[in-house]
Amino acid sequence: MVHRPIQQRTPLFAYCLRNVTEAAALAAYDWVGRGDKNAADGAAVEAMRKELNALPIEGTVIIGEGAKDEAPELYCGEAIGLSRNRAKFDIAVDPVEGTSYTAKGIANALSVIALAPRGTMFDPGPSYYMEKIAVPKEAKGLIDPEAPTADKLKVLARALGKPVRELTVFLLEKPRHEKMIEEIYAAGARCALYPAGDVMGGLLAAFPDSGIDMLLGTGGTPEGILTACALRAIGADFMGRFDPQSETERKVIAEFGLGTEEWLMMDDLVSSDQVFFCATGVTDGILVDGVTVEGDFARTQTLMISGPYGERQVLTSYHMVEAD
Template structure:
């Protein structure tokens, strides 16, 4: 089967499996359902292998697809292997409490083109195709915004940003500059999809570094642009007891991955492949992506994919009775995770 269709179906079924636990206040159950869906959907596929370069759950011991795990055709050594960054549920907290901000997502590129990123904080700026030549994060976010406003010849650009204390000052400054600020609680990857779909001009903020690989793949595959920089834990949480321990971890991670806190990382520094692809499906979703829904024996899933500058927003219907007959491996998931 076509590899892109396989991965599109994988994120869709992961969203369907996790649907059982929406609003149940247990983010590990949400994540575990999606992880199992990924493994079930990919374990019998032929013709390609996927190597997990950036997984999830390493710090909080959540159910996870671990770094180095191989998915796909494990029997044929001659098939091509691709790098993947994966988050079976990006936004487990909003999914567990049933508010906007969660998706199932995966991105892939040619083997040995994805940079492995540590479980650290990262400053990220993701801009639409209109502003790919106007940003230079080394000059700071305010300078980038001023250049984008000059280029657009208007002040009222739309920004999506995580509503966190660490962003208080920049949010206030953007409001003063005339930027229309949309605050979100979780999900900067989902926010970047909104930029691609034209619902905002840029996403900015400090969030998780591994998600940066997903956003870089999205930028490359859609024709947008992203820049980023690793951030010290103590800059975000200066007074926490964990800060000293994190300093030692961060030093070890930087040495291991040959990274630093000073370099501006372009999207191609994170994913060095023009043919990178990105896939996502809405769980509780929000913005331009709709949440998964169920009615009368059918699941309704809104998915997204991008490659080579082509963007697709896809509505799919999974008729449980028909799918169970034609795809018994999915029947197992539908039976286990029916609500």
């Protein structure tokens, strides 16, 4: 049998959008291994904003660099593009996911963006931390977020048709996860522990044959919304619950009207399949290669995902650069 695509679906817009993350990654590359994560982030923010404003869209930053008084560019609520455009989007950005990775010159730093139609992306306000669960499409709708860790693993194993001992769970290696890690070990499954990068972890949990079957644990709320957008397009599942890590954050999100008991499902976090997601490597990683420069050209690699059919591509591009 010859398998053919249902139709040619990948929008040309995805190829325009990747210019945004590629520009940010190229700007951050100058700071790889130089010990200054703020400089890397600042360069990426400036480059990303410039390319975003060149897109034919009317956008609003929902997930950005912070409140307006904290960030001069790509702040939450900032209008992007030209108001005369009909294409209206909510925007989530992380110009450098893994600023410390970039500063130290180690793997898995990314530049990330997601777009969804206006009014369909959840606004988490001042929330900084979120407990997350990400699973592949085979387990969509099957995981009870309130269930014990061992029960979650049993359900996932049945959905994937393999024993629990063959499951691998991605978690951030943080003290807050010590109990959960022990529960995973006790159930017989494996852990893949990383110091940062749970957008990558969520994507790996959704991709077949990645070696990761599930993401669990608490990480950044902005990264959670970005991951939800990508997984919505792929057809996988994601859910999150706000999990403040300080009394100050708990008080602030309560004042904003956010609770800490209720789990938000995929439809709560992003309610449209018409999403676009791009991630460009800053440093070499599991998902994509990082920026490399040889002579007059810089090489980038970008993961592009387009909804509603979950098409994904990895695009390698060569950019002419000016010599120092």
